[in-house]
Amino acid sequence: MLAGLRGAITIGGMAAAIKLMKHWYVKEQRNLQLQKEKAEAQLQLLKAQVHPHFLFNTLNNIYSHTQGVAPVAAQLVMGLSDMLRFMLYECNQPLVPLSKELTMIRDYISLEKIRYDERFDIHLDIPSGADHLYIAPLLLLPLVENCFKHGASNMLEQPWLNLQIHLKEDLMEMRLMNGKAKEKKQGPNFGIGIENVRKRLQLLYPDRHTLKIMNEEEVFVVTLTLQLECIRSSRKKEENTFVLTNNE
Known part of the structure; x- marks a missing residue:
């Protein structure tokens, strides 16, 4: 009888240990997944910060190189830069000043006028x-x-x-x-x-x-x-x- 009781305790202990190890494994896997997602989110945030910075620097360089030799192209680049800046940095807000929305519309129409060679x-x-x-x-x-x-x-x-x-x-x-x-x-x-x-x-x-x-x-x-x-x-x-x- 004592041997049977010891055997039951041993089996119960092993079951509890297996359950505990399974719980620890699932928790560890979840922590690893969260760390992976956090790292990916940080990477995406870094990309989001780098890409606009690189984009606007490139547009500024194009503008400076074309301003003297191709003023129309320079005007297009500057208008596009202003529109992108508004879309990237201000349009994540639920509301924006109406004046800025109207300025972007004027910039957009000005770019289209150039594309149609003033025929519009x-x-x-x-x-x-x-x-x-x-x-x-x-x-x-x-x-x-x-x-x-x-x-x-x-x-x-x-x-x-x-x-x-x-x-x-x-x-x-x-x-x-x-x-x-x-x-x-x-x-x-x-x-x-x-x-x-x-x-x-x-x-x-x-x-x-x-x-x-x-x-x-x-x-x-x-x-x-x-x-x-x-x-x-x-x-x-x-x-x-x-x-x-x-x-x-």
Whole structure:
């Protein structure tokens, strides 16, 4: 009987030891996996820090080498650098100043004007002094980009674009029109960029926006009203307006 009890204790001890070793092994493997993931995350962070730094240094070098011999190329590089800096360093915030969003739109349109060799008839009526108003980043750019992607590239003669943005306190009213080649009236299907804007508006501004899109035979019209976030609302809104035409 005593021998049997000793045998049971021995078997029980071995089972407990095996269970303990298994638990230690699983815990050790988990620690190793966590260390591996941490090292990979640190490496990715290092890459994220190095790549933009290298990119902007390279763009600055290209700009300095082309400024004297190829001013148009230098202007393109500088505009691209400003847009990338905004996208990489500021667009990770939920909100950005409306003034910076509008500056990026002007930079983007300026780059497209150079690409079309000034053939593009562009009129912009965009407010300045909107630092107290904030908007979700990169919300308006896809709408402007669509004008060049689906409108200008299909125009047979003189491409044109008209962008008007007006502010009434914290309410932004935007009307964007562009010409396109004459075709049959399209249905409700739009590009990926516009659909993404529509979804973001529904998520971020569920009861604070209206978006209307008309795709006619020769013109594409986007009308957007959006209630913006207002910070330092006591500061008086500047009344001056930035206007750019093709004759400037």
